[in-house]
Amino acid sequence: MVVGAGPVGLTAALLLARRGREVTVLEKHEHPYGLPRAVHLDDECVRVLQAAGVAEAFARVSRPMAGLRLLDADGRVLVEFARAPGAGVHGWPQASMFSQPDLEELLRAEVARRPLVQLRTGVEVAGLVLHPDGVTVTDRSGARLEAEAVLGCDGARSTVARLIGAGEVPLGRPDRWLVADLQADAPLDVWPGVHQVCDPHRAATFMPVAGDRYRAEFRLRDGEQVGDVDLPALLARFGAADTRVLRAVEYAYGARVAARWRAGRVLLCGDAAHLTPPFIGQGLGLGLRDVHQLAWKLDAVLAGADGSLLDTHRAEREPHARALVRLAVLLGWLMTGGGDRTAVLRRLLLAVARRVPGLSSQVLASRTPALRRGPLVRRPRLGPAGPVGVLLPQPTLPDGRRLDDLLGEGWALLTRSGARPRLPRGVRPRVLDASALPPLGPGLHRDWVLVRPDRVVAAVSRR
Numbered sequence: 001m002v003v004g005a006g007p008v009g010l011t012a013a014l015l016l017a018r019r020g021r022e023v024t025v026l027e028k029h030e031h032p033y034g035l036p037r038a039v040h041l042d043d044e045c046v047r048v049l050q051a052a053g054v055a056e057a058f059a060r061v062s063r064p065m066a067g068l069r070l071l072d073a074d075g076r077v078l079v080e081f082a083r084a085p086g087a088g089v090h091g092w093p094q095a096s097m098f099s100q101p102d103l104e105e106l107l108r109a110e111v112a113r114r115p116l117v118q119l120r121t122g123v124e125v126a127g128l129v130l131h132p133d134g135v136t137v138t139d140r141s142g143a144r145l146e147a148e149a150v151l152g153c154d155g156a157r158s159t160v161a162r163l164i165g166a167g168e169v170p171l172g173r174p175d176r177w178l179v180a181d182l183q184a185d186a187p188l189d190v191w192p193g194v195h196q197v198c199d200p201h202r203a204a205t206f207m208p209v210a211g212d213r214y215r216a217e218f219r220l221r222d223g224e225q226v227g228d229v230d231l232p233a234l235l236a237r238f239g240a241a242d243t244r245v246l247r248a249v250e251y252a253y254g255a256r257v258a259a260r261w262r263a264g265r266v267l268l269c270g271d272a273a274h275l276t277p278p279f280i281g282q283g284l285g286l287g288l289r290d291v292h293q294l295a296w297k298l299d300a301v302l303a304g305a306d307g308s309l310l311d312t313h314r315a316e317r318e319p320h321a322r323a324l325v326r327l328a329v330l331l332g333w334l335m336t337g338g339g340d341r342t343a344v345l346r347r348l349l350l351a352v353a354r355r356v357p358g359l360s361s362q363v364l365a366s367r368t369p370a371l372r373r374g375p376l377v378r379r380p381r382l383g384p385a386g387p388v389g390v391l392l393p394q395p396t397l398p399d400g401r402r403l404d405d406l407l408g409e410g411w412a413l414l415t416r417s418g419a420r421p422r423l424p425r426g427v428r429p430r431v432l433d434a435s436a437l438p439p440l441g442p443g444l445h446r447d448w449v450l451v452r453p454d455r456v457v458a459a460v461s462r463r
């Protein structure tokens with residue numbers, strides 16, 4: 001059972017259904033959340049949408065993003081970090097812009113096509129009782145439902161997190177921003193990337209989203225309310241004065257991770273497990289990675305694998321979530337924090353930074369860091385880990401398909417000349433001839449490469 005039909009909960013349900021599991025999704029609201037939220041996903045996350053069966057539909061409602069420009073208070077470009085056009089190593093554009101309600105709509109449409117997923121709206125979860133092999137869930141009306149497991153994907157104010165006493169580790173102070181979604185009758189003459197205004201007096205972000213939509217965000221000053229802000233004047237700085245304001249709301253950006261991610265067969269994913277300021281556009285991305293990594297483990301446990309497999313959920317996801325939240329807080333401060341003296345220092349540093357070759361790809365990189373050695377990652381104790389613990393790249397095959405479509409839902413063994421490792425108990429991979437595949441990238445030309453269902457390289461042969 002999944003609690004919460006946000007993008008993370010719906011993706012979890014689709015991933016489990018593709019493994020043949022029946023899933024009930026409980027959602028307290030009748031309709032999807034309509035307020036402005038995520039606009040950016042990277043290629044790793046679109047790969048998760050591919051696993052859920054919605055990446056092609058996502059490509060139709062999104063567009064590739066050009067990069068990041070840092071501007072001073074007068075709108076002059078301090079530095080530009082450009083993205084390379086075209087597909088990246090994961091088979092999709094390295095960054096895509098979209099409107100979160102569009103993504104939620106297409107996820108709901110896919111859920112409606114899957115007989116194994118039942119979405120029940122208007123059901124608010126209020127209680128949980130844990131059993132060794134399952135969970136009893138109660139809703140507000142007192143009705144009871146039995147589940148083999150519960151994924152708490154119920155967002156930043158998660159009831160499931162509260163019910164399991166998840167607690168939280170704060171990683172930064174809340175920051176208040178005005179967030180506005182805009183619509184333009186004719187395309188605006190603007191650079192097609194993210195504009196970040198590094199003005200400590202009025203930090204701002206502006207970006208074209210997709211179609212006729214644009215997003216503007218302005219940090220609120222102490223005591224300032226949304227109604228106090230002269231929005232048309234601020235939008236005019238980006239040439240967007242004539243756009244229609246669809247929504248303008250205040251968000252207090254939090255920065256934290258849950259202290260506990262699991263109690264028995266109840267597990268937290270998405271904003272229920274971590275909350276990040278959106279400076280690097282990774283909040284939803286973290287949640288999609290959570291469920292991609294968890295769906296196959298939960299499926300295996302429900303099929304009889306040892307329940308301790310679920311302990312790797314937090315072990316594998318929390319360090320990444322913590323690092324990204326910290327990075328978002330730090331970059332947010334570096335780009336927009338401090339006072340006038342910091343602004344001068346920032347200008348000097350950026351003047352140097354723009355001359356550093358290869359810095360763009362470093363600044364914009366959002367790769368999931370390599371997983372540490374563990375029961376599902378056979379990294380050597382000493383010496384370089386090579387590609388183990390890292391996501392396998394996804395080249396396009398000669399017939400136009402992407403690699404993941406060939407790998408299927410489970411484990412995969414890419415082998416040359418029939419070489420095979422001793423496989424972990426219960427692992428029955430799909431075996432593919434690696435010599436018939438396009439080059440996979442540095443360190444992956446081996447006798448064999450064992451790939452987990454979430455496309456993490458679990459082990460490689462020495463040669």
Ligand SMILES: Cc1cc2nc3c(=O)[nH]c(=O)nc-3n(C[C@H](O)[C@H](O)[C@H](O)COP(=O)(O)OP(=O)(O)OC[C@H]3O[C@@H](n4cnc5c(N)ncnc54)[C@H](O)[C@@H]3O)c2cc1C
Pocket residue numbers: 003004005006007008009026027028029033036037038039040041100123124125126153154155156157158159160179251269270271272278280281282283284285286287
């Ligand atoms: C201004 C802004 C900009 C952002 N930009 C980006 C970005 O560019 N890129 C990015 O990756 N992320 C971004 N994010 C973050 C992203 O929007 C969130 O991380 C994402 O929505 C989290 O999805 P979720 O499914 O975990 O939670 P939610 O989308 O919050 O869904 C949770 C669902 O659970 C339901 N629910 C709650 N309690 C219960 C209950 N007791 N019973 C039943 N149902 C319940 C809720 O009604 C809701 O539908 C941004 C966020 C904001 C605010």
